[in-house]
Amino acid sequence: MDESAYKQTRSSWSERICAFEKTALAKCVYCSQVEKHNLAEREIVACNDAAHRARCITLYQLLRSNFSFALGVAHIDEPLIHAQEMRLQCGGMKGLQFVVDGSDEVGDVVRLLDVAEQRYVTLEQLPFQEIVQAAKAHYQYRR
DSSP states (O other): OOHHHHHHHHEEEETTOOOTTHHHHHSBBOTTTTEEEEEETTEEEEEHHHHHHHHHHHHHHHHHHHHHHHHHOSSSOOOHHHHHIIIIIIIIHHHHHHHHHHHHHHOEEEOOHHHHHHHSSGGGOOHHHHHHHHHHOOOOOOO
Protein backbone atom coordinates (compact mmCIF):
# COMPACT_ATOMS: atom_id res chain seq x y z
CA MET A 1 0.00 0.00 0.00
CA ASP A 2 1.49 3.35 -0.94
CA GLU A 3 1.59 6.23 1.53
CA SER A 4 -1.23 8.23 -0.08
CA ALA A 5 -3.55 5.20 -0.03
CA TYR A 6 -2.64 4.60 3.62
CA LYS A 7 -3.40 8.22 4.55
CA GLN A 8 -6.68 8.15 2.65
CA THR A 9 -7.78 4.94 4.36
CA ARG A 10 -6.66 6.22 7.77
CA SER A 11 -8.63 9.44 7.27
CA SER A 12 -11.76 7.34 6.71
CA TRP A 13 -11.24 6.09 10.29
CA SER A 14 -10.72 9.62 11.68
CA GLU A 15 -14.04 9.67 13.54
CA ARG A 16 -12.94 6.66 15.60
CA ILE A 17 -9.19 7.14 16.09
CA CYS A 18 -8.27 7.14 19.79
CA ALA A 19 -7.05 10.49 21.16
CA PHE A 20 -4.34 8.61 23.08
CA GLU A 21 -3.42 6.26 20.24
CA LYS A 22 0.32 6.49 20.88
CA THR A 23 -0.10 5.44 24.52
CA ALA A 24 -2.24 2.46 23.55
CA LEU A 25 0.26 1.33 20.91
CA ALA A 26 3.14 1.76 23.37
CA LYS A 27 1.16 -0.19 26.01
CA CYS A 28 1.60 2.73 28.39
CA VAL A 29 -2.09 2.64 29.31
CA TYR A 30 -5.03 0.29 28.97
CA CYS A 31 -8.49 1.30 27.83
CA SER A 32 -11.48 -1.02 27.71
CA GLN A 33 -12.99 0.95 24.82
CA VAL A 34 -10.20 0.61 22.25
CA GLU A 35 -9.62 -1.96 19.58
CA LYS A 36 -6.58 -2.29 17.37
CA HIS A 37 -6.84 -2.71 13.62
CA ASN A 38 -4.17 -3.53 11.09
CA LEU A 39 -3.93 -1.09 8.23
CA ALA A 40 -1.35 -2.09 5.67
CA GLU A 41 1.70 -2.93 7.81
CA ARG A 42 0.72 -0.56 10.62
CA GLU A 43 -1.69 -0.57 13.52
CA ILE A 44 -4.34 1.97 14.33
CA VAL A 45 -6.30 2.24 17.55
CA ALA A 46 -10.02 2.97 17.32
CA CYS A 47 -12.43 3.89 20.09
CA ASN A 48 -15.70 1.97 20.41
CA ASP A 49 -17.57 4.69 22.31
CA ALA A 50 -18.14 8.15 20.81
CA ALA A 51 -18.92 9.76 24.18
CA HIS A 52 -15.76 8.37 25.75
CA ARG A 53 -13.72 9.46 22.72
CA ALA A 54 -15.08 13.01 23.08
CA ARG A 55 -14.05 12.99 26.76
CA CYS A 56 -10.55 11.81 25.84
CA ILE A 57 -10.22 14.47 23.16
CA THR A 58 -11.15 17.11 25.74
CA LEU A 59 -8.58 15.71 28.17
CA TYR A 60 -5.92 15.60 25.44
CA GLN A 61 -6.55 19.26 24.55
CA LEU A 62 -6.39 20.28 28.21
CA LEU A 63 -3.17 18.35 28.72
CA ARG A 64 -1.70 19.89 25.58
CA SER A 65 -2.42 23.44 26.73
CA ASN A 66 -1.15 22.78 30.27
CA PHE A 67 1.99 20.85 29.23
CA SER A 68 3.20 23.42 26.68
CA PHE A 69 5.78 24.94 29.05
CA ALA A 70 6.99 21.54 30.30
CA LEU A 71 7.37 20.37 26.69
CA GLY A 72 9.24 23.51 25.70
CA VAL A 73 6.82 24.60 22.99
CA ALA A 74 5.99 28.27 22.49
CA HIS A 75 2.57 27.81 20.91
CA ILE A 76 -0.13 25.28 21.74
CA ASP A 77 -0.66 24.49 18.04
CA GLU A 78 3.03 23.85 17.39
CA PRO A 79 3.62 20.28 16.15
CA LEU A 80 5.27 17.95 18.66
CA ILE A 81 8.05 15.49 17.99
CA HIS A 82 7.39 11.88 18.98
CA ALA A 83 9.19 12.10 22.34
CA GLN A 84 7.19 15.20 23.31
CA GLU A 85 3.95 13.53 22.27
CA MET A 86 4.79 10.47 24.37
CA ARG A 87 5.64 12.67 27.35
CA LEU A 88 2.32 14.48 26.92
CA GLN A 89 0.21 11.36 26.47
CA CYS A 90 1.91 8.75 28.69
CA GLY A 91 3.19 11.26 31.21
CA GLY A 92 -0.15 13.04 31.33
CA MET A 93 -2.10 9.85 31.94
CA LYS A 94 0.39 8.62 34.56
CA GLY A 95 0.31 12.04 36.21
CA LEU A 96 -3.48 12.03 36.27
CA GLN A 97 -3.52 8.52 37.75
CA PHE A 98 -1.04 9.58 40.45
CA VAL A 99 -3.08 12.69 41.36
CA VAL A 100 -6.31 10.68 41.49
CA ASP A 101 -5.15 7.70 43.56
CA GLY A 102 -1.39 7.82 44.21
CA SER A 103 -0.51 5.10 41.69
CA ASP A 104 1.64 5.64 38.63
CA GLU A 105 0.31 2.60 36.76
CA VAL A 106 -2.72 3.52 34.71
CA GLY A 107 -5.53 1.00 34.91
CA ASP A 108 -8.51 1.41 32.64
CA VAL A 109 -8.68 4.92 31.15
CA VAL A 110 -12.50 4.87 31.26
CA ARG A 111 -12.47 4.17 34.98
CA LEU A 112 -9.72 6.76 35.58
CA LEU A 113 -11.74 9.49 33.86
CA ASP A 114 -14.90 8.46 35.74
CA VAL A 115 -13.10 8.76 39.09
CA ALA A 116 -11.43 12.05 38.08
CA GLU A 117 -14.79 13.55 37.09
CA GLN A 118 -16.39 12.37 40.33
CA ARG A 119 -13.64 14.01 42.34
CA TYR A 120 -13.18 17.22 40.32
CA VAL A 121 -16.65 17.53 38.70
CA THR A 122 -15.31 18.35 35.21
CA LEU A 123 -12.07 17.68 33.35
CA GLU A 124 -11.48 21.43 33.14
CA GLN A 125 -11.21 21.56 36.95
CA LEU A 126 -8.44 18.97 37.20
CA PRO A 127 -5.32 20.18 39.06
CA PHE A 128 -3.10 20.37 35.98
CA GLN A 129 -0.14 21.86 37.82
CA GLU A 130 -0.03 18.74 40.02
CA ILE A 131 -0.58 16.47 37.02
CA VAL A 132 2.37 18.02 35.15
CA GLN A 133 4.61 17.65 38.22
CA ALA A 134 3.53 14.03 38.69
CA ALA A 135 4.11 13.34 34.99
CA LYS A 136 7.67 14.62 35.27
CA ALA A 137 8.28 12.38 38.27
CA HIS A 138 6.57 9.21 36.98
CA TYR A 139 7.29 9.11 33.26
CA GLN A 140 10.72 8.63 31.74
CA TYR A 141 11.54 8.65 28.05
CA ARG A 142 12.50 5.28 26.66
CA ARG A 143 16.13 5.47 25.62
